[in-house]
Amino acid sequence: MKRVLTTIAACGLGVLGSSAFAQEQAYPARPVQILVGNAASGPTDAVARIVAKKLNEALGQPFIVENRPGAAGMIAAQAVARAKPDGYTLLMVPATHVISPAVNKHMKYDTERDFTPINLVATGGFVLVVPTALPVNSVQELIDYSKKQPAPPSYAAMDLGSLPHLAGEMFKAESGVNFTTIPYKGGAPATVDLIAGHVSFMFNNMLSSVTNIRTGKLRPLAVTTATRLPSLPDVPTMIESGFKDYDIATWYGLLGPAGMDKQIVARLNNEINRALKSDPEFINVLSNNGLEPAGSTPEAFGQRIHDELLKWAAAVKATGLTANE
Helix, strand or coil: CHHHHHHHHHHHHHHHHHHHHHHHHCCCCCCEEEEECCCCCCHHHHHHHHHHHHHHHHHCCCEEEEECCCHHHHHHHHHHHCCCCCCCEEEEEEHHHHCHHHHCCCCCCCCCCCEEEEEEEEEEEEEEEEECCCCCCCHHHHHHHHHCCCCCCEEEEECCCCHHHHHHHHHHHHHCCCCEEEEECCHHHHHHHHHHCCCCEEEEEHHHHHHHHHCCCEEEEEECCCCCCCCCCCCCECCCCCCCCCCCEEEEEEEEECCCCHHHHHHHHHHHHHHHHHCHHHHHHHHHCCCEECCCCHHHHHHHHHHHHHHHHHHHHHHCCCCCC
């Protein structure tokens, strides 16, 4: 009888242990944090917040966005790189994530090795804009106008080491005009100065650009993507404007720390892909920010990161672009 009771007790403990283990393994069992290395109200923040909302609705736990701007996103990225790979600390990044290694010599994390790719959420481009008071209507007219000035005009470089900054430096190198680079900490102050005429042009994100184009404050000359963008169908590409191979597309994607459980990654990936395909609110938020829904497998996103690290390292070397350290 004693042996039977012992056996029953052992079985009971086994059941309780299995139940406790299952609860520990349930994901998410508590709120999840999504870090954003940019200030609130920008495209990266907007994408992070709609992803957080849809994951909350699908998985039943709060996904909380925390903005930690600074150092071209590297402050937030470093925090996630050092976090536990349990799925409770994630990172929403723009394409600047793959440029940082080329322009910053003292990064404290590895862009590939220290992260787990989860999903490529959205893609988009930038637009070359000038204040409407500037007497130019095309990229070539901007170049011709600039060459006639006593001193090269200036352009606004938002977030040193970012894709818009690189877009400006590539334009400077390929146009043959030594434009003066004026650095800004973010797109908002740069746009204010551009509208006021303190700088002559900038490569800006679609969200800010389209709004100011529609209100007549800015004039679009070209978009940076290989094909025209649906939000500005009448605006030519830089390639159409005579700049061969000028193709700069931005993107926004979700990462986690290296070593995340594959089942957790798959669950997050599947829920984001489902929303991208069928959720009108998700698609509308992206559209309002000048972005297109993407969606990918973790493996495909990881491959894109790898390929673009090589691409932008070569571009940065060719332009000599650097970021303040």
